[in-house]
Amino acid sequence: MVKKITYKSFGANAILIEWQSIIDDKILEDILLFKEKITSTEKTEIVDIIQAYNSLTVVYKNYISNFNDEVHQLKQVYKSILKEGKENNFQWEIPVCYDVEFGIDLEEISQKSNLEIDEIIQLHSSALYKIYFIGFLPGFLYLGGLDSKIYFDRKPNPRLNVPKGAVGIGGKQTGVYPNNSAGGWNIIGKTPVDFFDVEKENPCFAKAGDFIKFKSISLDEFYQLEKEVQEKTYQLTKTLYNA
Amino acid sequence: MLKVLKSGFFTTIQDKGRVGFASVGVPISGAMDSYSADLANSILNNSVQDAVIEITLGACKFEFTKTTTICISGGDFSPTNNNMPIPLNKRILIHPNDILSFGKINYGIRCYLAVNGGFLSAKKLNSRSFYPNITKDFLLRKGDFVSYKERTHSITTSKSSIKINSNHFKTKVIECYSGPEFDLLSDHQQKQIFNTTFTISKDNSRMGYKLNEIVENNLSQILTSAVLTGTVQLTPSGKLIVLMRDCQVTGGYPRVLQLTEKAMNQLAQKTTSAAFQFSLISI
Numbered sequence: 423m424v425k426k427i428t429y430k431s432f433g434a435n436a437i438l439i440e441w442q443s444i445i446d447d448k449i450l451e452d453i454l455l456f457k458e459k460i461t462s463t464e465k466t467e468i469v470d471i472i473q474a475y476n477s478l479t480v481v482y483k484n485y486i487s488n489f490n491d492e493v494h495q496l497k498q499v500y501k502s503i504l505k506e507g508k509e510n511n512f513q514w515e516i517p518v519c520y521d522v523e524f525g526i527d528l529e530e531i532s533q534k535s536n537l538e539i540d541e542i543i544q545l546h547s548s549a550l551y552k553i554y555f556i557g558f559l560p561g562f563l564y565l566g567g568l569d570s571k572i573y574f575d576r577k578p579n580p581r582l583n584v585p586k587g588a589v590g591i592g593g594k595q596t597g598v599y600p601n602n603s604a605g606g607w608n609i610i611g612k613t614p615v616d617f618f619d620v621e622k623e624n625p626c627f628a629k630a631g632d633f634i635k636f637k638s639i640s641l642d643e644f645y646q647l648e649k650e651v652q653e654k655t656y657q658l659t660k661t662l663y664n665a
Numbered sequence: 666m667l668k669v670l671k672s673g674f675f676t677t678i679q680d681k682g683r684v685g686f687a688s689v690g691v692p693i694s695g696a697m698d699s700y701s702a703d704l705a706n707s708i709l710n711n712s713v714q715d716a717v718i719e720i721t722l723g724a725c726k727f728e729f730t731k732t733t734t735i736c737i738s739g740g741d742f743s744p745t746n747n748n749m750p751i752p753l754n755k756r757i758l759i760h761p762n763d764i765l766s767f768g769k770i771n772y773g774i775r776c777y778l779a780v781n782g783g784f785l786s787a788k789k790l791n792s793r794s795f796y797p798n799i800t801k802d803f804l805l806r807k808g809d810f811v812s813y814k815e816r817t818h819s820i821t822t823s824k825s826s827i828k829i830n831s832n833h834f835k836t837k838v839i840e841c842y843s844g845p846e847f848d849l850l851s852d853h854q855q856k857q858i859f860n861t862t863f864t865i866s867k868d869n870s871r872m873g874y875k876l877n878e879i880v881e882n883n884l885s886q887i888l889t890s891a892v893l894t895g896t897v898q899l900t901p902s903g904k905l906i907v908l909m910r911d912c913q914v915t916g917g918y919p920r921v922l923q924l925t926e927k928a929m930n931q932l933a934q935k936t937t938s939a940a941f942q943f944s945l946i947s948i
Contacts, residue, residue, distance in 0.1 A: 430845050432845055433893055433923040433924075433925075434925065434948060438845050469684045471688070473687075474888070474889050476890070477888075479890070479891035555688075555889075557914050557915030559690055560691045560798065561689060561690055618689070618798070620790060625790065626690075
């Protein structure tokens with residue numbers, strides 16, 4: 423596939439780099455590799471890089487005085503070869519309790535879809551989800567890989583308070599609320615895992631390009647793990663992912 | 666220490682924000698009107714990184730426990746120290762037990778209280794800017810204490826005063842660049858955006874300002890992509906949202922305009938029902 427990349431100015435101190443407007447693993451790979459190359463140049467005038475499905479936005483400290491020069495430099499970086507090896511990607515196992523106590527929308531979506539609650543849980547917890555990027559809220563992962571049988575439209579009226587750890591389905595997406603927040607997704611379970619810990623140097627354990635696998639746990643296991651998370655003795659299970 | 670006697674409408678601690686954490690979804694935050702915050706810091710010879718208190722529409726009261734100097738810049742809410750009026754944009758000597766209050770609103774909607782050496786609330790991810798779930802508090806409340814360093818040396822008062830360009834508060838022209846999806850708009854839609862006088866809806870906060878007027882919109886949503894402070898999104902209803910300092914790092918609505926830094930600071934001094942027009946400038 424020929425990867426057509428365009429460069430646009432985005433305000434006075436950012437450059438938006440765009441790929442074809444589709445959600446695609448090959449595009450994600452290309453974006454993440456480009457991002458790593460830019461990061462490895464350690465250019466101090468670049469203060470942030472915002473990555474999403476089909477774009478990278480490079481934010482500069484100061485006004486970009488010559489857009490064409492900067493684009494030329496970025497194109498050189500794109501063509502360059504990453505000196506150090508590519509960063510490792512991991513598969514993270516996330517325990518989720520799908521009990522109706524937490525999965526408050528399970529009964530409703532089960533009735534609407536003619537799928538048994540157990541089937542919904544089975545479909546949700548057997549898939550491998552790829553992390554495309556983190557956005558919306560600190561520590562909120564945009565995941566790809568939801569089974570089309572369990573696409574459920576967002577609720578017409580968002581809830582004002584979805585609890586931290588709630589696992590939801592919104593249209594073709596699934597995800598975990600990293601903190602209490604308003605939200606319109608169908609809630610199917612809850613995880614005791616912390617997706618955003620501001621006290622850590624790296625506040626979110628996962629990164630774009632990693633994978634998530636949900637594991638169904640009982641209510642008892644949930645409360646046990648919740649206690650371990652609070653006492654900071656809980657260790658997430660991760661395995662090296664070889665693409 | 667600074668003790669909050671009365672919290673006001675929305676009082677927070679802000680600095681230059683959290684740059685560099687977009688990859689974990691953390692908003693930048695920082696002073697809404699960074700021009701005024703920088704001015705207050707520079708009058709005190711502070712670093713521009715020093716944290717200030719952002720006061721929205723006055724109505725708050727503070728007590729100081731240690732000697733220092735302060736400076737207030739931005740909106741004019743008739744500040745007084747021990748009931749004596751004090752000027753904006755000047756160094757003010759503060760003694761223990763002094764009480765600073767804000768009263769009548771003359772102009773602007775946000776002012777900045779800077780203190781010699783900056784306010785020293787907890788730093789999280791390289792910034793003291795308040796943000797829910799990142800800093801412990803997201804608002805200053807009555808009874809809160811904020812620490813600062815004691816400075817006992819006398820201040821050199823200068824007679825020179827700083828002339829503030831009143832245009833910063835009064836302008837009805839908000840300058841912007843075209844945004845990434847601007848070219849997808851028809852000529853008619855583009856003209857409509859620049860010929861309409863927009864007003865700020867009551868749905869306005871540090872995250873974003875929703876505008877009241879409707880722009881014809883037949884654009885589809887985009888694949889979720891980066892948004893920046895000052896990005897103007899066109900929502901499916903045809904209403905525009907101007908993203909402000911606490912905005913999320915990504916969004917799915919077409920990004921039709923991008924405010925200049927100056928325009929963001931000017932808009933930050935406007936609130937519900939204020940009217941303005943967008944004016945396109947080239948990069």
